[in-house]
Amino acid sequence: MYLMEEAKADSVIAQPDLRATDELLALAARDGDDAAFEEILDRHRRRVARIIGRFFDRPERIEDVLQDVFTKAYFGLVDYSPDRGKSFSAWLSRVAINACYDELRRARRRPEGSIVDVTSDEREWLGAQLSGRTTAAEAESMLISRDLANKLLARLSSDDRIVLILLDAEEMTVAEIADVLGWKISKVKVRAHRARKSLRLVLGEYL
Amino acid sequence: MKTDDNRLDKLTQIVARGGGASDSDVERIASAPFFSARVRARIEAERKSREAERSGWLVTLLVAWRAVAVLLVVTVATAAAYWISRTPDSRKAEARTSDDVSRVVAGGTCALSATDECAISREEVLATLFADEGGKTQK
Numbered sequence: 001m002y003l004m005e006e007a008k009a010d011s012v013i014a015q016p017d018l019r020a021t022d023e024l025l026a027l028a029a030r031d032g033d034d035a036a037f038e039e040i041l042d043r044h045r046r047r048v049a050r051i052i053g054r055f056f057d058r059p060e061r062i063e064d065v066l067q068d069v070f071t072k073a074y075f076g077l078v079d080y081s082p083d084r085g086k087s088f089s090a091w092l093s094r095v096a097i098n099a100c101y102d103e104l105r106r107a108r109r110r111p112e113g114s115i116v117d118v119t120s121d122e123r124e125w126l127g128a129q130l131s132g133r134t135t136a137a138e139a140e141s142m143l144i145s146r147d148l149a150n151k152l153l154a155r156l157s158s159d160d161r162i163v164l165i166l167l168d169a170e171e172m173t174v175a176e177i178a179d180v181l182g183w184k185i186s187k188v189k190v191r192a193h194r195a196r197k198s199l200r201l202v203l204g205e206y207l
Numbered sequence: 208m209k210t211d212d213n214r215l216d217k218l219t220q221i222v223a224r225g226g227g228a229s230d231s232d233v234e235r236i237a238s239a240p241f242f243s244a245r246v247r248a249r250i251e252a253e254r255k256s257r258e259a260e261r262s263g264w265l266v267t268l269l270v271a272w273r274a275v276a277v278l279l280v281v282t283v284a285t286a287a288a289y290w291i292s293r294t295p296d297s298r299k300a301e302a303r304t305s306d307d308v309s310r311v312v313a314g315g316t317c318a319l320s321a322t323d324e325c326a327i328s329r330e331e332v333l334a335t336l337f338a339d340e341g342g343k344t345q346k
Contacts, residue, residue: 041243049237053228062228063236070246071253126218149225168223199219 022088030077041070044089048096054169055100055161057150065103069096094180097166101181104158122148123206155202160195167192 020036022043028036045066052065073095080091125148153161162181166172174192178185239245 038243041246045242046234046237049233050230053230053233053236055227057226057228057232059228059232059236062233063239066236066242067246067249071249074246074250075253075257145221145225146227146229149222150227152222153226164219164223165226168220169227196216196219199222200215203215203218203222 023082026077026080026082026088026091029074030080037074040073040088044092045070047089048092051093051096051170052100054165055104057146061103061107065099068103069099072099097162097180101158101162104161108158118148118151118206122151126203126206152199152202156195156198159191160198163188163191164195164199 020039022040025036025040025043029040048069049062049066052062052069056062056065069092073092076095080088082088125145153164156164163177166177166180167174172180174185174188177183178188181188183191236242
């Protein structure tokens with residue numbers, strides 16, 4: 001603890017004349033300033049955890065991916081440059097989303113859940129949504145949807161799933177998704193179309 | 208039908224938004240007390256793994272470099288041995304080539320050999336014939 005405080009005293013975050021922006025901290029961490037990296041961790045871990053929490057439901061997996069993201073970020077800092085016009089926050093989100101994508105692909109190779117777990121209550125809930133017995137706003141507020149949504153999303157391929165979540169849950173644009181995943185815009189559009197179609201097919205099995 | 212499609216689209220959005228972990232789970236994970244220490248440990252493990260990988264490559268390169276050096280020495284030695292063993296023969300061969308006609312006329316080792324070096328050329332055949340005819344004329 002003392003060592004950490006000593007490190008912080010020597011660090012860029014202790015310098016009063018400099019505003020410790022994320023970019024400045026990133027550059028300091030890149031040059032081996034441990035306290036600057038600690039500060040980055042403190043500032044961003046909640047936001048990154050929320051991103052990861054969009055893709056996975058198991059706490060241990062979220063924690064594992066969260067650690068993985070910051071490890072990748074630490075070693076990837078050598079490639080980070082604020083001059084490229086990208087904020088550190090956006091760069092870190094990109095690292096996080098790509099880590100989630102990698103984990104989704106790995107998870108796809110060793111599936112843990114099964115669609116047979118859909119209960120009769122959940123089927124009923126789905127039917128109620130389609131028949132218009134509830135409005136969309138009410139539907140979203142219903143707690144029953146989380147487990148069901150995870151079961152349904154598990155049926156999609158990792159490509160479909162990532163595009164759908166980034167579009168609908170993270171509300172990113174097609175261009176942003178293309179930039180983050182390193183895909184062409186046309187590929188994102190095609191994949192989004194296929195993802196919706198796939199999910200509709202999955203839903204169709206229960207309606 | 209169109210209404211059904213719209214509702215189905217809405218439903219897919221709800222599903223996409225509804226998946227994942229609960230906010231309370233995410234908050235609990237993000238504010239875990241030893242999170243920073245765990246990340247540090249992971250970074251150290253990754254650093255060691257990368258160093259081991261790098262040194263593994265270095266060992267492989269060193270072994271490969273030694274193998275290349277040994278092969279080079281063997282190749283040079285073989286070439287030298289071949290050159291040394293070949294030189295006197297080639298001299299003899301050159302000497303034989305300059306005296307083809309006499310060699311054929313006289314018979315010698317090439318009379319029994321089927322090597323390229325001893326292949327009989329047109330000139331040699333003519334020389335043999337002339338030699339034979341010359342002998343008959345003298346008789």
